Amino acid sequence: MDKNLHNIEDLFHAALDDNEETPSQNVWEKIDRQLDKDNIVSIKRKYTNLKRFAVMLLLLLISFALFDVYKINTLSKGNGLAKYDNSIKSDKQSKSNIITGKGSEKNTETNSAVITDTSSNINDRKDKPSPEDITTNNQKLTNQHQDVPIDKTQLQKLNKVEKIYSSKNIKKTQEDLTSNQKKKRNTKGSYRIKITSPDPVEDKESTDQNDYADNQIPYLPKKNTRPPEEDKLKTKDSTDTKKLSTLIVSAKPKIADSSNNTIAKTASKKTSKSSRFSFTPFFSPDIAWYRLQDDKTGQPDNASEIEKEEKHEFSSTFGILADYKINKHWGLQSGVTLSNTNITVNPKTIYAQQDNTGGVKYRINTSSGYGYVLPSFSTNPAIGDSLYAFTSTHSLQYIGIPLAVTYNITKGKFKFNALAGIAANILTKAKLEATLEKGFNNSIETLDNIRGLKKVYFSGLAGIGVDYKLTKKTALVFEPTMRFALNSINKDAPVKSYPMSFGFNVGLKIGL
Amino acid sequence: MVDTTVYINPTELLEQPVQLIQACIGGDRYSQSVLYEQFATKMFGVCMRYAKNREEAEEIMQEGFVQVFKSLNNFKFAGSFEGWIRKIMVYSAIHHYRTKPKMHMVVDIENAKAEDLGNEEIMSYLNKKELLKMVQALPPAYRMIFNLYVFEGMKHREIAAHLGISEGTSKSNFFDAKQLLQKAVINSLKIAKNY
Structure with a gap:
């Protein structure tokens, strides 16, 4: 027993170590299919990476666009409205001081000075400040304002405000006041103004100074060109002065409100700037065709033969485009598109040939590439056997990433565009479907992998179009675009195909 | 319509194994089929020993050859190429065994009798x-x-x-x-x- 056990492995080793057996044909076919499948998976993985990259780019673009919008909004609030809010606060504080006579110690020197000036003007003509005093105050104010950087826009706004308050015609001011009064008559807590004996000069000065104080605006000396003597003559009546004082105090909030509203509106208008980004979801029915070239010289005229056999069906492109405005006229355009091209092949006879694996199958040649089919009713053809193929269709699907430069001119609600650029087109689907017939047998064969197609090809873009502005941030887009292949879409195929299309892009542009 | 595919004589490829392997690495299906044909019978003999029947042996060989084509670029051209493929087949058999649900059989070995034969x-x-x-x-x-x-x-x-x-x-x-x-x-x- 032991002896046999000891030897049994040697027996098997000697007998079976060099054992050879022939596997069935199915094994290679399965391996072939498995390798094809793995190739498709690897291509899909490559596409997955590309898709991830595209999504990341899109997210970055969106983030940048949102940041742009946020920045604009912040600037709008910070430089414009926010500063004027401070002015309004200051104005309210000043009013309070004037009415109660209790000037806050914490008030700015400027405010105190102006209040003093106002009191002096009304109650004590002797203490009326000379133009030099006012100038001094203005200088102080100017100094105060120097602490805060004033940009060009602010200065423009200030000039506007100045214009409002330095109107020479006090009547206009009064009219404004009256109209404001009328407008707000029914408003709770509104002021009523009754002007009995308006003194244009006195009113003007007082208003000017008070508004100056209220709005913290540098007062320009040139406005106060009247000689002090003239003021004295015109403000002798203390009753009128009191009334005038009341008028000023009561009118001030109106003026301030009015002015502040104007300022706010101006600021808002100036700072309400739209983002440089806009997005356009679009759809484009395409007229598609191609240019075919024989792959090798000296071969029979495959190109013209295929061209006669094939006919383009409905093709389309859709996607989303992102526009970035560089300046008034120029911009950049990118995005993601998905295009579908369908081509039918006229009924024709196909022949059995040896495929790349050495097996014999029926070969279908198309402009996109070729494929081998083995219908169930003819699984073992000989080279040269023929079948009748009718209603063959091949469909190609590409993801496109365009990059174009745009130029536009605005005319009223219309914006005329011209664009030129390139696009990388990544093959995502290539399908060949054929109905085969032999005698009474027929079968529909579908191939999901057309051989001889490149994974990526590049195309040029050129288009002109028009945008019709619907609202401030939306526009209807119509942009006929020509797309033409810069390199062929296939390799190792009987023909080289250069697809072209003319698409009627229709979309809705949404600004951020 | 003329087929533009260039066919290489299998004997030419077999005479130049390095060229054949390089072509297989490049994904040329024709070369891969030539390589398969060259080693199929030997490797199927190996797979048959590891399988309980022909079908299972074919499964093992299929997995093995797919792995061979995927790993060809790892072959260093040092040592026997056949040995390298055989090793992959064995690992494929091991993988096949480990991934299949295990059957614990009760084996009766009591009645075995020895005979003194060479x-x-x-x-x-x-x-x-x-x-x-x-x-x-x-x-x-x-x-x-x-x-x-x-x-x-x-x-x-x-x-x-x-x-x-x-x-x-x-x-x-x-x-x-x-x-x-x-x-x-x-x-x-x-x-x-x-x-």
């Missing part, structure tokens, strides 16, 4: 196919251990590591496998002698 004498009565069937008839774990030990020359430690079992189990299974084969041989010899 290997050559046994071989004169039994042909290769019968011996192969005996190996295939072994329980999967026994078959795997027997194959790895006898044909691949692995130590029980290595076998244990590959199969995820203890060294003792490997030794014990090997012993049982030999007993079963001896019994099978004896039975076959009896039948053969009766004829």
Whole structure:
């Protein structure tokens, strides 16, 4: 027993170590299919990476666009409205001081000075400040304002405000006041103004100074060109002065409100700037065709033969485009598109040939590439056997990433565009479907992998179009675009195909 | 319509294995089919020993060759190419065994009786196919251990590591496998002698 056990492995080793057996044909076919499948998976993985990259780019673009919008909004609030809010606060504080006579110690020197000036003007003509005093105050104010950087826009706004308050015609001011009064008559807590004996000069000065104080605006000396003597003559009546004082105090909030509203509106208008980004979801029915070239010289005229056999069906492109405005006229355009091209092949006879694996199958040649089919009713053809193929269709699907430069001119609600650029087109689907017939047998064969197609090809873009502005941030887009292949879409195929299309892009542009 | 594909004579490729391997690495399906044809029978013989039947052997070989084509770029052109492919086939068989649900068979080895016959004498009565069937008839774990030990020359430690079992189990299974084969041989010899 032991002896046999000891030897049994040697027996098997000697007998079976060099054992050879022939596997069935199915094994290679399965391996072939498995390798094809793995190739498709690897291509899909490559596409997955590309898709991830595209999504990341899109997210970055969106983030940048949102940041742009946020920045604009912040600037709008910070430089414009926010500063004027401070002015309004200051104005309210000043009013309070004037009415109660209790000037806050914490008030700015400027405010105190102006209040003093106002009191002096009304109650004590002797203490009326000379133009030099006012100038001094203005200088102080100017100094105060120097602490805060004033940009060009602010200065423009200030000039506007100045214009409002330095109107020479006090009547206009009064009219404004009256109209404001009328407008707000029914408003709770509104002021009523009754002007009995308006003194244009006195009113003007007082208003000017008070508004100056209220709005913290540098007062320009040139406005106060009247000689002090003239003021004295015109403000002798203390009753009128009191009334005038009341008028000023009561009118001030109106003026301030009015002015502040104007300022706010101006600021808002100036700072309400739209983002440089806009997005356009679009759809484009395409007229598609191609240019075919024989792959090798000296071969029979495959190109013209295929061209006669094939006919383009409905093709389309859709996607989303992102526009970035560089300046008034120029911009950049990118995005993601998905295009579908369908081509039918006229009924024709196909022949059995040896495929790349050495097996014999029926070969279908198309402009996109070729494929081998083995219908169930003819699984073992000989080279040269023929079948009748009718209603063959091949469909190609590409993801496109365009990059174009745009130029536009605005005319009223219309914006005329011209664009030129390139696009990388990544093959995502290539399908060949054929109905085969032999005698009474027929079968529909579908191939999901057309051989001889490149994974990526590049195309040029050129288009002109028009945008019709619907609202401030939306526009209807119509942009006929020509797309033409810069390199062929296939390799190792009987023909080289250069697809072209003319698409009627229709979309809705949404600004951020 | 003329087929523009360039076909290479298989003998040309076989004469230049490096060129063939390089073409296979490049994904040329024709070259891959030539390579397959070259080693298919030998490798199928290996796979048959590890499988319980032809179908399973084909599955193992299919997985093995796919792996061969995927890993070709790792081949360093040092050593036997056939040995390299064979190793992949063996690993494919191990992988196949480990991924299949395990069947724990109760094996009766009590009735085995020894006969004092030489290997050559046994071989004169039994042909290769019968011996192969005996190996295939072994329980999967026994078959795997027997194959790895006898044909691949692995130590029980290595076998244990590959199969995820203890060294003792490997030794014990090997012993049982030999007993079963001896019994099978004896039975076959009896039948053969009766004829």
